[in-house]
Amino acid sequence: MTDLYDRPGHLARRFQQIAVAIFHAEVAAAGFDLTPVQYAALAEVAVRPGIDQATLAGRIAYDRTTITGVVDRLAQKGFLTRDLSPRDRRARVLMVTKAGEEVLAAIEPAVDAAQRKMLDGLTPEEVGTFLALLKKAINAGNALSRAPLKVG
Amino acid sequence: MTDLYDRPGHLARRFQQIAVAIFHAEVAAAGFDLTPVQYAALAEVAVRPGIDQATLAGRIAYDRTTITGVVDRLAQKGFLTRDLSPRDRRARVLMVTKAGEEVLAAIEPAVDAAQRKMLDGLTPEEVGTFLALLKKAINAGNALSRAPLKVG
């Protein structure tokens, strides 16, 4: 039987675990309190003001039901607003507030530092190889996820 | 700013998400109901009968508090027993039951198939490169996680 420590599933979880820990540490050290999901959602809404929750979920590859809670907490923190869409009364229109924009700008160095630290053990060349292969594997498996990425 | 889709943190989460979905799909198709954590914990206890929860957590890189719940559910399903240690009355001694051993044996093909599917998009050579780099990155960041791997 294959050793647990060589299994893609085990390694995937551990890498993600480490990535989240680094993100939290860097962001907290900079004085902020955003989680990785909250950051991704907020950044996406900033790029696409007025986006609805389902589209947002597809663009950052999260489940609809998870996004409900994430948006809830972001609204509670005053970083974005959620209003009924005039065009589609089922949908909610999301907008980043001034406070949200300020946080996004201020938090960016910490987020970038975190991304670098996650691959600190690899040489620059290895980083390129690794990310390319990771993306290739993800693309092949995208449809198998409950929350596939939907862009374009 | 770096594109979200090129960020290690985002890619790490997506790969893990896909890996978990594949695991569930394969295991469910084979007629079982074990989660990835539950499988890892059960398999480790099978290899080290009598292990305590803290050591188990360290060997599969999970948080102590998470393992409490995982062991709870495994015990509830009748796959392992949890008894007070005669040597250390703080610790619980874990043992796989006969039912647990049967499940472990029966589930193995599904688990192996899942591991293969996770990297279906890569050539055999790329799989080797990818896993080596993934392990290298994890080793470098291991200490930064709340639940670092503790072996040996």
Add this chain to the structure above:
DNA sequence: AAATTATAGTAAGTATACTGATTATCGGTA
């Protein structure tokens, strides 16, 4: 236009994961 189907958001329930605190116990030391 009426009926059907699909979609947006939410809610309930379960299972990770994490932080921080508590309890019981152990091991070493004053």
Add this chain to the structure above:
DNA sequence: TACCGATAATCAGTATACTTACTATAATTT
């Protein structure tokens, strides 16, 4: 031996993630 710092397990609380189901509304078909 009495204390004291460390450790095993648990608990409370928060935040992902997932499944399933429900409500309201939109889009499509008949």
